Structures are given as structure tokens and as C-alpha cells.
Amino acid sequence: MAGRTFVVLAVVVVAAGVIVTVLDVNQYYYFAAYVVLQYVVLASAWNILGGYTGYVNFGTPAFFALGAYTAVVLIQSMNAPLVVQLVAGAAVAGTLGLGIGYLTLRLRGVFFSIATLALAVVLQTLFINWEYTGGARGITLTRPATVPLGGSYVEYLFVVMLVLAVITVATAWWIEHSWVGRGLAAIRDNEEAAECMGVPTLRLKLVATTVSGLLMGLAGAPFPYYVTFIEPASVFDLNYAVNSLAMPMIGGSTTWMGPVIGAVLLGTAQQVATVTISSALNLLIVGVILVAFVILAPEGIVGLVQRLVRRGPA
Amino acid sequence: MVSLDLLLNALVAGILLGGFYAAVSLGISMAFGLLDIVNIAHPVFVMLGSYAAYIMNVRVGFDPILTGVLFTPVFYGLGVLLYRVYYASFERKGAESLRGLVFFFGVLFIVEVSLLLAFGVDYRLVEAPYIGESLHIGPVGIAFRLLVPCVVGLALTGALYLFLSRTFYGRAIQAVAQDAFALRLMGADPFRVKGIAFGLAIATAALAGALLIMIGPVEPAMNREYIGRVFAVAVLGGMGSIGGTLVAALILGIAESLTATFSGPSWSVAVSFGVLLLALAVRPAGLFGR
Amino acid sequence: MNAAAERGSGDACLDIREVSKRFGGFQALNAVSLRIRPGERFGLIGPNGSGKTTLINCISGTLRTDGGRIVFEGADITGLAAHRRTRLGIARSFQIPKPFTSMTVLENLMIPIEYARLGHRDGVVDEAMGILARVGLAAKAQVPSRALTQIEMRKLELARAMAARPKLLVSDEAMAGLSSAEVDDILAILLQLNGQGITVIMIEHIMRAVMRFSERIAVLDAGEKIAEGTPDQILGNKTVERAYLGE
Numbered sequence: 067m068a069g070r071t072f073v074v075l076a077v078v079v080v081a082a083g084v085i086v087t088v089l090d091v092n093q094y095y096y097f098a099a100y101v102v103l104q105y106v107v108l109a110s111a112w113n114i115l116g117g118y119t120g121y122v123n124f125g126t127p128a129f130f131a132l133g134a135y136t137a138v139v140l141i142q143s144m145n146a147p148l149v150v151q152l153v154a155g156a157a158v159a160g161t162l163g164l165g166i167g168y169l170t171l172r173l174r175g176v177f178f179s180i181a182t183l184a185l186a187v188v189l190q191t192l193f194i195n196w197e198y199t200g201g202a203r204g205i206t207l208t209r210p211a212t213v214p215l216g217g218s219y220v221e222y223l224f225v226v227m228l229v230l231a232v233i234t235v236a237t238a239w240w241i242e243h244s245w246v247g248r249g250l251a252a253i254r255d256n257e258e259a260a261e262c263m264g265v266p267t268l269r270l271k272l273v274a275t276t277v278s279g280l281l282m283g284l285a286g287a288p289f290p291y292y293v294t295f296i297e298p299a300s301v302f303d304l305n306y307a308v309n310s311l312a313m314p315m316i317g318g319s320t321t322w323m324g325p326v327i328g329a330v331l332l333g334t335a336q337q338v339a340t341v342t343i344s345s346a347l348n349l350l351i352v353g354v355i356l357v358a359f360v361i362l363a364p365e366g367i368v369g370l371v372q373r374l375v376r377r378g379p380a
Numbered sequence: 381m382v383s384l385d386l387l388l389n390a391l392v393a394g395i396l397l398g399g400f401y402a403a404v405s406l407g408i409s410m411a412f413g414l415l416d417i418v419n420i421a422h423p424v425f426v427m428l429g430s431y432a433a434y435i436m437n438v439r440v441g442f443d444p445i446l447t448g449v450l451f452t453p454v455f456y457g458l459g460v461l462l463y464r465v466y467y468a469s470f471e472r473k474g475a476e477s478l479r480g481l482v483f484f485f486g487v488l489f490i491v492e493v494s495l496l497l498a499f500g501v502d503y504r505l506v507e508a509p510y511i512g513e514s515l516h517i518g519p520v521g522i523a524f525r526l527l528v529p530c531v532v533g534l535a536l537t538g539a540l541y542l543f544l545s546r547t548f549y550g551r552a553i554q555a556v557a558q559d560a561f562a563l564r565l566m567g568a569d570p571f572r573v574k575g576i577a578f579g580l581a582i583a584t585a586a587l588a589g590a591l592l593i594m595i596g597p598v599e600p601a602m603n604r605e606y607i608g609r610v611f612a613v614a615v616l617g618g619m620g621s622i623g624g625t626l627v628a629a630l631i632l633g634i635a636e637s638l639t640a641t642f643s644g645p646s647w648s649v650a651v652s653f654g655v656l657l658l659a660l661a662v663r664p665a666g667l668f669g670r
Numbered sequence: 671m672n673a674a675a676e677r678g679s680g681d682a683c684l685d686i687r688e689v690s691k692r693f694g695g696f697q698a699l700n701a702v703s704l705r706i707r708p709g710e711r712f713g714l715i716g717p718n719g720s721g722k723t724t725l726i727n728c729i730s731g732t733l734r735t736d737g738g739r740i741v742f743e744g745a746d747i748t749g750l751a752a753h754r755r756t757r758l759g760i761a762r763s764f765q766i767p768k769p770f771t772s773m774t775v776l777e778n779l780m781i782p783i784e785y786a787r788l789g790h791r792d793g794v795v796d797e798a799m800g801i802l803a804r805v806g807l808a809a810k811a812q813v814p815s816r817a818l819t820q821i822e823m824r825k826l827e828l829a830r831a832m833a834a835r836p837k838l839l840v841s842d843e844a845m846a847g848l849s850s851a852e853v854d855d856i857l858a859i860l861l862q863l864n865g866q867g868i869t870v871i872m873i874e875h876i877m878r879a880v881m882r883f884s885e886r887i888a889v890l891d892a893g894e895k896i897a898e899g900t901p902d903q904i905l906g907n908k909t910v911e912r913a914y915l916g917e
Contacts, residue, residue: 116478120477120478122478122481122482122485124420124485169657169660169661170657170660173660175477175478176418176477176481177615177660179418179420179481180418180420180607180608180611180656181653181656181657183420183604183607183608184607184608184611184652184653184656185653186604187604187605187607187608187649187653188608188649188650188653191646191647191649191650194646195644195646245784245785248773248777248780248781248784249781249784249785251770251772251773252770252773252781254478254772255769255770255771255772255773256768256769256770256771258732258764258768259764259768259769259770259830260770260781261731261732261751261752261753262730262731262732262752262753262756262761262762262764263753263756263781263782263785263786263830263833263834264753264756264757264781264782264785264786264787264834265753265781265785266751266753266785267753268751304489304492304493304601308485308489311482311485315482320772344497346493346496346497347497349489349493350490350493350494350497352489353486353489353490353493354486354490356482356486356489357483357486357487357490360469360479360482360483360486361465361469361483364479
């Protein structure tokens, strides 16, 4: 999709979002849409490192939680405005990405992945033990009294998340079509050859991990105001780990569109399903679909559609 | 002033824990160390073993070790099957890294959530006549619930070591890691050998799981704590070296026990992470590695 | 006075000084020394497992040496990362071709042009098409690189190495498994590159190609240099014969 088309699409999407809040439909839809948009951010962020570069991050909850808890700290300590929370959450999570990358990216990709897994467990332990942010019991937060756009605070958060989603997808789009994206793809296809062709592989990988972590932290920062009650168990939920991985893999990991499609389809399906089936069963189904796609349709929905289109007109 | 009694007890507990950790890590030592298969789902199979021991204990009154031994062939079959799927989907096409990892994560996920659906989040434990007991040597208390898993774990480690070094298939497994072609010349089929190796790796999970539930109550999410541990042991021990796995497991056990005693139990999880990072930074080939 | 002696008798293009490399207990390279002159056509031969590819990996920076120094155009590059060496002018092709499989032939070439020459601007595509034309792959520019034939992949390997505008090109068994006509094809490309002033190190098993191509040849066996000289000198060398045929 060309740049101009993308910008137009982005503007249309945001405008539609704002209009919807003015229309003031049932509050539930804003809650649900927020979650789906949050997954658009998480899935796209994951894919920059996973699909584009070939390095698998199993620790999305760690970055998401860091964004959320940074916001909590800022709310508790100085009642900082949402914008500050967003920037700080992104910065802290981005730094974590840089740090974990610096420690493990000189080694095989496998060790980076295992480190992200262990990281999530360690961070969860940390927050369970930190009383200032509520420890294991959790902490309640009150939303600001004045809502910037008018209407309910949830509607406002919906628009915020919509903007964040557009920013994230735009970032993924830009990376994909730029020399950065080509370098990342070279690393993914054959890292040794890429290095010998002049690609600064370590530096690019660090950029990818930092940007990916940053965006995940961005998704987490509005979370405290969204749920008003934060506890480690819900922030480090398995949902985030598997969905941020399944959505890009199922949607298609080589392009920006894959995570979006995966997030919208799977996210909406899960929102509908939580009403009828247990969340555990929900997760099980996601897991099975993930494995099925990885084995049978590794190029994802985008890839399947591309294949059909190519075969279509004879 | 650190109490000597406390220190001594922590050390002993650490050693016992280390023997158990060796048993849990054997599967990864083989799969990752020898076959280069990053099976992050291994710990969740250990959990499966724990729950098998739980059910047999509650329904039929079986001793957990008995269940572990009985289920070993079942887990072996499971392992061979899993390897065939992995091979057909990824290894054959050379697309292992990203998709192989995601595949095992998916498997991990499916098993963990299935256990969650079947057993819920409550902790489950087993009853056996010796579990509550302990023996005392001077100031040191040795709980049987730690001693028995350690001893059995060491026995399992020893058995696997002997298998790998003395039997034809054992040596073939060690060889397939280095030179699959030479193996073919010797008349062994690399695909079959790898299947056997992976089957064995998962088979150890049956007994390891039984040992786990003896040490303490289990719940499905625990598997994730163990991922860091088993990989820390595998890397530190030098991929594929059984002797190295044992030494590394002991080191980890002692480090965790000391941390738990002096800094609090919730931090012992971070220890394996630290050990892993340290091992990767200093000696990626491990203590005994090639 | 022959051309080889005329060209920079003092300046070395690549100076490999006592380079060693160990893998665990196995000594892959043992204090190997070579001096390659600018613009030279240098051949590197030796039995399988003698350390040729390991040496190339040390030169390109893919492997860290355990001893010795590597000096390129007077600058010590021993500790330099591989991608920096490429930017300095060292390029290599891989024995088993490593194309970027998700990309087309053209995109494969854009990577070294953009990254090795620090240019993310216009003209990259034209440059890439030019190089493809010189190796005879222009018609296949839009083809996915994984769909190429063996010889086409070898040519792509060389094209990618050329795209970095190297001063030194190391060709690692680019002709293995090719037909006689295809071997001549590759040989012509390498000769043409050398004609433009690029120093070429050729690693090959196909003797007629090495003998025809090289001005000087070095022979490795079990990680050590056992002989060095002109093609004629190497042909008559008993040590070399023993290394290949055994005692």
C-alpha cells in the first residue's frame, strides 16, 4: 500500500473513531474496541521484531506490564497527565528492550527468546513484591475527573488507543518499506550473509527490540485508567503472551497488514467468545489455531490471500 | 552474623534440590544439547507427569514414583510423535528457528491451558507415607520429600548417562548431533535415532513430574518458572553433557536455596535467570561443553 | 619484469599474519601467513577440511581469530566487525549460496548497495540492474531468489559481492558442481572483475580453473600453509601431491 493511501486510511480511521464517540453508543462497545485496538498495537509491535527480524519475543507481558506500572507510579507519585504516562511508559519499556537485547542478541536467537520468557517471570515476581504499586493485592486508581473530549473516560481512552494503534501501524508500515525494513528482512533470511553484505546486524536488532518494546509499553500505559484496578496477575496475563504472538503469525508476519488482520479477527472473536465460553477455553482455541497455522499455513492469512489472488485470474 | 545451622541447612537443601533439577533438565540437555531442538514445552510435560502422578495417587492410591515409571513409555511415545510432527513441519524444510520456537510455544500453551481446564488453578499434591518425614543429622534436617526426589533424580541421571555411553543407540544419539552422514554409513537412520532421542527426552518428564509433585504442590502455571531453570542448567552444563548437567543442576540448586533462605523464597526464580545470563556471557559452551 | 612484481612490491592489499583459530580442541588454523598484493589473482587450495573456509571466515570477520593479525591496506582489522570490513572493501561469496530467500534477485542486490556503500538514496535500483546485467541475470531481476538454478545462485552470490564495490573479493568455491561451460562463465566474470583492479582470492577444487586463473597459489593442509608459489611451482610440488593423495 503506497504512502499516500496509507495516510488517507489512517485519517479516515481516526475520524471514524472520533465520530463514534460523539454518537455515544453502548459503553460496552468502547471497552471491547479498546481491547482489540490494544492488540493491534501489541501484535504490530511484536511483529517488528518477530516477523520482520525473525527474533521471537515470548515476554510481551513484561513490556506491557512495565508500561502499565510506570503509569501507576506516575499516577501515585504526582498524578501525572496521561500524555506523560504514555511517554514514560514507552521510554521505560523501550529501555528494557534495549537492555535485554544488549545482553542476549550477540548470541543465537534462541537465547534471546528464552531470556524474554524468563524475563516475564522475573518481572512478575518483582511487582508482586513491590508494595508501592500494590504488591500482590493490587492497587485501585481513580480516573481524572475531567474528560478531555467530553463524554465518558472510556470513550476518551478508546480514542487514545485508536491514535496509538495508528501510530504503531504507521511505524510498522514505514519500517517495512524503508531501508531499515530491508536490513531486518536480510537479518531474518540469513543473518551471516547480511553481516557480510554490510548490514550492521547487532545495531539493527537493537533498534528493532527497542522499538518493539517501546510500542508495547505504549500499549500498557493507558491500562491502569482503563481497568482502574491493577494487579500483577491480570497484567501478566497469559492472554498477552499468546495473542501478541498468535495474531501476527495467523494474520501474516511479513507485512504490517498481518498483525492488524490477526488482531481485528482474533481480538473481536475473543471479545464475542468471552461472553459464552470460559477464558481458559478461549485461550486453548487460540493455541490450537496458532499451532495449526504454524504447521499448515506459515505465511498466515495474508499469505493465503496472496496465493489465491495469484492463482485466481488465469 | 550468619547462622551456621541455617547455612548448612540451606546448602543441604540446595544439593538435594540440585539432584532433582538434574532430573528435570535431562530432557532439555538431550533435546537442545544434542538435537538442537528448542523444546520450551519440556517443563509443561513435566507438569503433565505431575498431574498423572496426582490422579493415580488420588484415584488408585499409587505411589508417585510408581506412576512415574509406569507412564515413562507413554511419554516416550508422545515424544516420538511430537518429533515426527516437528520434523515433518519444520526440520525437513530447514525453517526451524522462528516457526519451530513458536510451534513449541503453542504446544506449551495448549498443554498448560488443558491442565488448567481439567484441574483448575488450585494447588494439587500427593500423599505418600514418607513425604512428611525427615531425618536429622546433627543440626541438619533432611526432608524426605527432598531426599527421595534427589536420589531418584540421580538414579535417572546415572541411567541415562550409562545408556548414552554404553549402548549402540545411546552412542548413535551422541553421534547424530555431530555427524548425521557418518551415522548413516554406520547403518543407523538419523531420523529414527533422533526420534528415539526426543522420545527419551520427553520420557524423562514422566518421572521428573512425579518427583516434582513430591517436593511440593503444583499448579499448571509453574512450568514457566522451570523454563529458565532447565535452560540455565543445560547451557551451564555444556549442551548435551550429562555429567555437566548434574554439576550445573547442583550449582543452581545451591544458589537458589541460599537465595531463598537469605533473601526470601520469591526471589529464587530470578536466580536461574541470573545464572543463565551469566553462563551465556562468560562461557556459552558451558562448563563441560565442546 | 612481470606484471605481478611491478604491482606494489611493498604494499600488501591483504596481510595475514600468523592467524590461528581453534574450535574447542580442534586447531582449524595454525599460524597461517599470507601476503596478497593489490590487484593480484590469488588461488587458495587444499584438501577438504584443511581450513580454507575457516580462513575466509576470519578474513571476512564472521569468525574471531585466536591469534595473529589481519591487516587490510595497511589498517589492522583484526577486531573489526564483519559489516565494517565490507564497508572497507572486503567482499566474499559463500560456498553454499545464502540468498535472502524472501526477496527477489533485485532486492538481494539492493542490500549490499544500500548498506555497504552507505547510500539509501535514488539510483540504487539502476546500479543493481547494471550489476545484474554484467553477470547475466538482468532478466531474472523480479524472480524470487529461492527459485533460481544452481549456477544462477552462484552468479547472484558473486553479484552481491560485487555490489559492495569491493577492493578485495574472496570467491569461496563458486564453481563447485557446475558444468564445464558454467565454470568458464564464472571464470570470465572473475577475470573481468580483476581486470577492473579488484584483488581476487579464489578458493577452488577445480584445478584447471585455479591454475588458469591464479598468478600465485597457496596450499593449506590441516590448518597449515604447506606451499606457496606460481601455478607451475605448485604443480610440481611433492608436498602438495602427498597432501592430496595421502602417503
